[in-house]
Amino acid sequence: MNTLLRSTALIALLAGPAFAQDTTGDEPTDTAPAQEEAAPETAPDTAPETTSEAAPETPPSDESTPSDSADAETGTDSDTATDTAPAEQDGMNGSGEDTAQEDSEPETPAEEATIQARIPSDARVPASGPDWPSFHGQVSGAKYSPLDQITPENVGEMELAWRYETGDVSDGSGDLPATVWSATPIYANGLLYIGTPFYRVLALDPATGEEVWSFDSQSTLEALTQPALKNRGVAYWEADEPVEGEACQKIVYLGTMDARLFAVDADTGAQCENFADGGVLDVNQWNTVNDRWPLSLLQPPTIVGDHVVIGWAGNDWDWAEAPPGSIFSVNAQTGELEWTFDTIPEEIREKTGTANVWTAMSADEERGIVYLPVASPSPNYYGGNRTEDIPYATSTTALDVETGEVIWSRQWVHHDIWDYDINAAPTLMDITVDGEEIPALMQATKMGFLFVVNRETGEDVWPIEERPVPAGDIEGERYAETQPFPTKPAPLLDQSKLPDVWWLADVASFGACSKLWDDMVYEGMYTAPTTEGAGAGAYPNSAGVVQWGGVGFDPDKQLAVVNLSHVVQHIQLYDREQYEEINGEAGPGESGFHPQTGAPYGMSLKTALNRWGMPCWEPPFGELAAIDMTTGEIAWRRPFGMSQRYGFYMPGGWGSPTIGGPAITKGGLIFIGATMDAMVRAYDLETGEELWSDITEAPSVSNPAVYEHDGAQYVAFVSGGNSILKPSVGDMVSVYRLPQQ
Amino acid sequence: MSYRLGLTLIMVAAIVAIGCGLYAYFVPLTGVTGVWGPLAAAFGAFCLLIGGALMVKAGSRGARVVLMILLALGILLTALAAWLLHQWIMLAALAVCAIGWLAALSGPEGDTA
Numbered sequence: 089m090n091t092l093l094r095s096t097a098l099i100a101l102l103a104g105p106a107f108a109q110d111t112t113g114d115e116p117t118d119t120a121p122a123q124e125e126a127a128p129e130t131a132p133d134t135a136p137e138t139t140s141e142a143a144p145e146t147p148p149s150d151e152s153t154p155s156d157s158a159d160a161e162t163g164t165d166s167d168t169a170t171d172t173a174p175a176e177q178d179g180m181n182g183s184g185e186d187t188a189q190e191d192s193e194p195e196t197p198a199e200e201a202t203i204q205a206r207i208p209s210d211a212r213v214p215a216s217g218p219d220w221p222s223f224h225g226q227v228s229g230a231k232y233s234p235l236d237q238i239t240p241e242n243v244g245e246m247e248l249a250w251r252y253e254t255g256d257v258s259d260g261s262g263d264l265p266a267t268v269w270s271a272t273p274i275y276a277n278g279l280l281y282i283g284t285p286f287y288r289v290l291a292l293d294p295a296t297g298e299e300v301w302s303f304d305s306q307s308t309l310e311a312l313t314q315p316a317l318k319n320r321g322v323a324y325w326e327a328d329e330p331v332e333g334e335a336c337q338k339i340v341y342l343g344t345m346d347a348r349l350f351a352v353d354a355d356t357g358a359q360c361e362n363f364a365d366g367g368v369l370d371v372n373q374w375n376t377v378n379d380r381w382p383l384s385l386l387q388p389p390t391i392v393g394d395h396v397v398i399g400w401a402g403n404d405w406d407w408a409e410a411p412p413g414s415i416f417s418v419n420a421q422t423g424e425l426e427w428t429f430d431t432i433p434e435e436i437r438e439k440t441g442t443a444n445v446w447t448a449m450s451a452d453e454e455r456g457i458v459y460l461p462v463a464s465p466s467p468n469y470y471g472g473n474r475t476e477d478i479p480y481a482t483s484t485t486a487l488d489v490e491t492g493e494v495i496w497s498r499q500w501v502h503h504d505i506w507d508y509d510i511n512a513a514p515t516l517m518d519i520t521v522d523g524e525e526i527p528a529l530m531q532a533t534k535m536g537f538l539f540v541v542n543r544e545t546g547e548d549v550w551p552i553e554e555r556p557v558p559a560g561d562i563e564g565e566r567y568a569e570t571q572p573f574p575t576k577p578a579p580l581l582d583q584s585k586l587p588d589v590w591w592l593a594d595v596a597s598f599g600a601c602s603k604l605w606d607d608m609v610y611e612g613m614y615t616a617p618t619t620e621g622a623g624a625g626a627y628p629n630s631a632g633v634v635q636w637g638g639v640g641f642d643p644d645k646q647l648a649v650v651n652l653s654h655v656v657q658h659i660q661l662y663d664r665e666q667y668e669e670i671n672g673e674a675g676p677g678e679s680g681f682h683p684q685t686g687a688p689y690g691m692s693l694k695t696a697l698n699r700w701g702m703p704c705w706e707p708p709f710g711e712l713a714a715i716d717m718t719t720g721e722i723a724w725r726r727p728f729g730m731s732q733r734y735g736f737y738m739p740g741g742w743g744s745p746t747i748g749g750p751a752i753t754k755g756g757l758i759f760i761g762a763t764m765d766a767m768v769r770a771y772d773l774e775t776g777e778e779l780w781s782d783i784t785e786a787p788s789v790s791n792p793a794v795y796e797h798d799g800a801q802y803v804a805f806v807s808g809g810n811s812i813l814k815p816s817v818g819d820m821v822s823v824y825r826l827p828q829q
Numbered sequence: 830m831s832y833r834l835g836l837t838l839i840m841v842a843a844i845v846a847i848g849c850g851l852y853a854y855f856v857p858l859t860g861v862t863g864v865w866g867p868l869a870a871a872f873g874a875f876c877l878l879i880g881g882a883l884m885v886k887a888g889s890r891g892a893r894v895v896l897m898i899l900l901a902l903g904i905l906l907t908a909l910a911a912w913l914l915h916q917w918i919m920l921a922a923l924a925v926c927a928i929g930w931l932a933a934l935s936g937p938e939g940d941t942a
Contacts, residue, residue: 735914
């Protein structure tokens with residue numbers, strides 16, 4: 089059979105498995121951002137009165153070397169107090185009214201004590217319920233449901249309960265840009281809420297899929313900052329004690345491409361008049377520095393208590409200067425600004441930008457901490473204009489959700505020139521390591537590292553070491569001497585060397601793949617972008633080993649589950665004159681040329697494919713893995729999904745690049761879409777065995793939702809497609825359950 | 830099995846395979862809806878249908894030999910496409926084509942050359 093597979097593959101591969109040409113982005117872009125001209129229609133002219141953006145006169149260092157005892161990130165348990173960017177150093181949190189005056193001052197012991205006093209040291213991640221009220225199921229990011237009707241024994245009987253097509257879909261061939269829909273349905277208040285890429289909210293009957301109400305934001309359908317119309321769903325809030333008969337005691341929030349946040353009543357779909365300006369908050373009013381484009385709200389905000397914490401997405405690669413990263417917390421009922429947090433020191437904000445939070449955040453509600461996965465600064469592949477330290481860039485940063493003050497911060501890439509945004513919400517987990525219960529946090533990354541730290545303090549659970557990395561040769565650039573490497577869990581793939589050239593692709597291209605490998609510069613993952621040869625190998629690629637679906641966690645079995653991709657790209661820099669001569673264009677899926685206007689170098693990013701579109705590197709191209717969090721060891725891993733091109737499926741053993749993420753149940757199952765083949769699947773959590781699958785309309789690039797309604801367990805998948813995987817769009821919600829008795 | 834029956838099998842199965850390819854292309858949720866892979870497979874099956882018809886009309890042994898070789902290649906490649914497309918009914922239809930082709934190996938009655 090293997091021989092047959094190989095031989096058939098030869099022919100099939102003439103069609104070539106499709107790997108979308110690339111990815112990345114502040115918003116994990118699926119296609120090349122090409123809207124250079126996009127700018128907010130109405131430039132904001134006032135900053136919020138309640139906002140303070142005090143930055144330290146001398147920002148804390150984001151670099152450290154083992155010899156730098158002041159802030160060395162030596163990654164050992166004993167010195168992690170220095171390895172975090174502690175609150176004393178931050179000063180960049182433009183906190184709300186009550187802390188504004190102190191923003192640039194070291195935090196006082198009294199304030200620190202206040203923060204500590206609010207933190208119950210034995211608080212655990214709250215148990216999940218039978219609902220699915222947020223993007224990752226729980227604000228802890230665990231993606232875990234305690235439901236157990238559906239088990240490995242009966243999941244094979246699972247059948248379609250209903251399907252719903254929203255109609256909000258475009259393949260880009262008409263007047264509208266293509267859609268990329270990655271929404272996870274929200275189950276709350278007895279309804280299923282879904283946001284669409286046409287910026288509508290749908291409330292559906294969870295058992296039948298019948299529409300209960302819908303809300304149309306009438307938002308612009310222009311790709312202002314992204315190459316596509318994108319949406320990752322809605323957020324839900326409800327009052328602790330809802331007042332009977334009063335509107336907007338339960339609210340659904342929808343963000344739009346043009347930076348408006350709508351609040352609608354969860355029962356009726358009517359706009360909440362008391363929220364901001366008649367139910368709409370213009371977040372772009374706070375876009376006051378380098379406002380080349382509006383702050384797109386594509387990821388639903390994170391709800392922590394009565395706080396709506398808002399990040400935003402932007403346009404990567406085209407500009408050196410961009411809106412600087414900022415997080416806003418507003419009151420859930422009024423939309424009033426409570427605090428802002430700025431990730432870039434004030435002195436350098438105008439010459440760089442981003443380091444924003446475009447993906448989901450997570451929060452420890454018991455401790456009052458919200459965790460920010462912070463992206464890289466602009467421009468993404470050249471840092472000569474931002475040689476100063478930007479300690480919160482490419483970090484996980486823990487903020488006091490009441491004030492926006494920094495509790496701790498860990499930078500995962502120093503002086504990031506690879507666009508290795510932290511792109512997924514950290515997963516909070518209570519784990520037992522060597523008999524000790526640890527309130528932990530796992531941060532999945534584009535690099536394939538899973539950093540595990542104590543979520544109270546930011547200290548290592550397993551040592552995270554600073555190791556030397558190569559320097560580059562670009563004039564004016566500054567190179568970090570070391571980068572953090574976790575010792576456990578092991579990296580999800582070996583980034584110390586490029587994967588081997590795939591003989592099949594090499595033969596089919598008459599050796600072009602081998603030549604490309606010879607022409608690429610690669611000295612490990614942190615090889616600096618270069619003008620030489622075919623550029624620097626980017627492995628992992630800029631879309632990342634793990635994407636925004638993040639890591640799921642089963643608190644009973646202490647297993648973490650993650651899907652991953654193996655993709656090789658190469659980044660090349662061109663001096664401005666050469667770049668202008670080439671006059672290259674952005675390609676599909678974030679490949680091609682991008683100017684980094686304002687920097688001395690333009691760049692290109694290309695996936696390592698041969699002329700037939702076949703990947704030049706050896707399979708597998710994607711996997712699903714489980715990690716035993718008591719030991720940090722891999723419990724199992726297996727190729728996952730099938731690559732597909734022109735309809736032809738490649739053998740399952742080759743796997744598929746993945747975008748999306750898992751949902752885990754107490755019943756012992758992993759539900760996941762995420763693959764090119766547009767299939768949704770169920771796996772045995774203990775063994776990784778595939779137990780069930782179904783075909784949907786397009787790749788399901790969001791996390792599934794698992795909920796109980798009227799006593800029955802349902803699993804909901806959204807199939808919206810993503811051009812990173814293949815040029816396929818969809819508008820379908822598919823919901824499954826066991827046969828009714 | 831007679832030569833004529835073999836050709837009939839090839840043509841009928843090819844029609845079924847064409848139908849499968851078109852179904853896979855046009856009907857939602859086949860996993861290959863709207864992409865050219867199933868159309869290519871349907872085209873392959875259409876070629877088998879034409880080949881079968883030409884076999885019926887073929888007067889010379891040489892023409893029949895050439896057509897039989899082409900039919901064999903067509904069946905193999907179309908079956909491979911059906912397999913990679915996960916179109917199992919189409920694959921079964923092509924298996925029937927192969928049986929028909931084997932039957933047709935006997936040649937027409939009276940052809941002793």
